[in-house]
Amino acid sequence: xxxxxxxxxxxxxxxxxxxxxxxxxxxxxxxxxxxxxxxxxxxxxxxxxxxxxxxxxxxxxxxxxxxxxxxxxxxxxxxxxxxxxxxxxxxxxxxxxxxxxxxxxxxxxxxxxxxxxxxxxxxxxxxxxxxxxxxxxxxxxxxxxxxxxxxxxxxxxxxxxxxxxxxxxxxxxxxxxxxxxxxxxxxxxxxxxxxxxxxxxxxx
Amino acid sequence: xxxxxxxxxxxxxxxxxxxxxxxxxxxxxxxxxxxxxxxxxxxxxxxxxxxxxxxxxxxxxxxxxxxxxxxxxxx
Numbered sequence: 001x002x003x004x005x006x007x008x009x010x011x012x013x014x015x016x017x018x019x020x021x022x023x024x025x026x027x028x029x030x031x032x033x034x035x036x037x038x039x040x041x042x043x044x045x046x047x048x049x050x051x052x053x054x055x056x057x058x059x060x061x062x063x064x065x066x067x068x069x070x071x072x073x074x075x076x077x078x079x080x081x082x083x084x085x086x087x088x089x090x091x092x093x094x095x096x097x098x099x100x101x102x103x104x105x106x107x108x109x110x111x112x113x114x115x116x117x118x119x120x121x122x123x124x125x126x127x128x129x130x131x132x133x134x135x136x137x138x139x140x141x142x143x144x145x146x147x148x149x150x151x152x153x154x155x156x157x158x159x160x161x162x163x164x165x166x167x168x169x170x171x172x173x174x175x176x177x178x179x180x181x182x183x184x185x186x187x188x189x190x191x192x193x194x195x196x197x198x199x200x201x202x203x204x
Numbered sequence: 205x206x207x208x209x210x211x212x213x214x215x216x217x218x219x220x221x222x223x224x225x226x227x228x229x230x231x232x233x234x235x236x237x238x239x240x241x242x243x244x245x246x247x248x249x250x251x252x253x254x255x256x257x258x259x260x261x262x263x264x265x266x267x268x269x270x271x272x273x274x275x276x277x278x279x
Contacts, residue, residue, distance in 0.1 A: 025223055135219035
């Protein structure tokens, strides 16, 4: 299916919130699987802005350089080495692993409960648990754009399921031996989480 | 801004049902976040129009929060 998604989020969401939601989903997309040509092209089309516009500007530019210097075949190999591997990848991109040291632990049970209450469901054919980094990025994006949860509630979800481990994950991704394109993704993720953390902490 | 040209197709691998819609304008995010295109006038007017919108919609309008967000982005 190659249906195009319209350029809109929820009808009642302000542009800044739409931007937050979309950036979470973009991170989710980059972490759910190796980007294909269409996603690389999309990254290259981004107007990264003036060089000193925001802390994110240089990071976007680095991501574009990384996208220009790679291709889907290289990315498939990089993604495999980082997250899948023979036996396991260099990183284990699950909240449960970072928080408890093992997969499928308590945080996953609690997350499943939250997702059920929110009415969010995994796509058919997805075999990874819901605490995969990509799933959590998508979830946060959907919480912002679709759920109508208040900022206080968003903050609670963020603190429990994202801030508690994802910063460390991005730090390790940025240092991973197999990472090249994904170093740039890691920098984007780290910086964005810092911004989110500051923003959400101001609202509670 | 190149927002009109950019589309995010729905054939990506996504984990959650509905996530493609939430990320439909991912390129816009990038533009907003990187270039800090602040949608000030339009959003302010909309938000000031009252609490009725807030309760009637499943989203929310909290302009001050968004101003905070842009301030953090600039810092």
